Amino acid sequence: MLNIMTTIISCFLVTLLSFSTNLNAVNNSNNNNDNKNTKAMKFELMQLPYATNALEPVISQQTVELHHGKHLNTYVTNLNKLIEGTKFENADLITIVKESDGGIFNNAGQLLNHELYFNSFTTPGQGGNGPTGALAEAINSQYGSFENFKKEFNDAGAAVFGSGWVWLAKDANGKLSIEKEPNGGNPVTKGLTPILGFDVWEHAYYLDYQNRRADHLTEIWKIINWPVVSERY
Ligand SMILES: [Fe+2]
Numbered sequence: 001m002l003n004i005m006t007t008i009i010s011c012f013l014v015t016l017l018s019f020s021t022n023l024n025a026v027n028n029s030n031n032n033n034d035n036k037n038t039k040a041m042k043f044e045l046m047q048l049p050y051a052t053n054a055l056e057p058v059i060s061q062q063t064v065e066l067h068h069g070k071h072l073n074t075y076v077t078n079l080n081k082l083i084e085g086t087k088f089e090n091a092d093l094i095t096i097v098k099e100s101d102g103g104i105f106n107n108a109g110q111l112l113n114h115e116l117y118f119n120s121f122t123t124p125g126q127g128g129n130g131p132t133g134a135l136a137e138a139i140n141s142q143y144g145s146f147e148n149f150k151k152e153f154n155d156a157g158a159a160v161f162g163s164g165w166v167w168l169a170k171d172a173n174g175k176l177s178i179e180k181e182p183n184g185g186n187p188v189t190k191g192l193t194p195i196l197g198f199d200v201w202e203h204a205y206y207l208d209y210q211n212r213r214a215d216h217l218t219e220i221w222k223i224i225n226w227p228v229v230s231e232r233y
Pocket of ligand 1: 067201
């Protein structure tokens with residue numbers, strides 16, 4: 001009887017000790033998280049200038065929520081971690097994209113790319129029918145017409161092999177060019193200014209268009225916020 005009582009008491013004490021240890025681990029973990037949370041994050045996830053369902057049916061609410069809330073958020077988190085303690089810790093985003101490589105470049109490039117991308121859109125029918133002002137003139141002058149330009153741009157986007165971007169960019173003289181970039185590339189690394197970029201990573205369109213990237217590229221023109229994009233020229 002005494003042996004049974006001793007065994008029961010021993011088990012109780014071991015369980016109590018284990019619970020206490022786990023509780024301490026949780027508390028320590030919470031303290032660490034508190035420390036992390038109180039430290040200011042250099043880059044933050046941008047606010048979308050529209051509701052997540054505003055781009056439907058061109059881009060679904062689910063795609064916008066995953067693309068902005070998960071994919072872009074991960075780039076922001078990764079970049080903040082990667083630049084800690086490096087020469088880029090206090091640099092602005094464009095400088096980081098121009099001067100970094102490896103993981104820092106990939107995440108900084110994607111942060112810059114997606115900020116331009118998400119800010120280029122509005123509800124279908126609300127963004128005008130095409131470029132305006134000096135951008136419209138430059139497109140007509142160089143590509144013959146807006147329709148011709150769209151075809152060249154879409155062909156370039158469809159031809160990007162794997163994940164990447166297609167960009168309309170301008171040089172210092174205002175000359176336009178269509179730039180294909182792999183992965184997180186942005187025309188700023190070539191000394192160009194990005195005007196409009198379409199994301200051709202599968203995460204941008206696969207839920208809505210599956211493998212039909214070309215169809216997605218055709219539809220996306222319906223949600224361009226032309227006053228915003230034309231102002232970038
Ligand atoms: Fe993306």
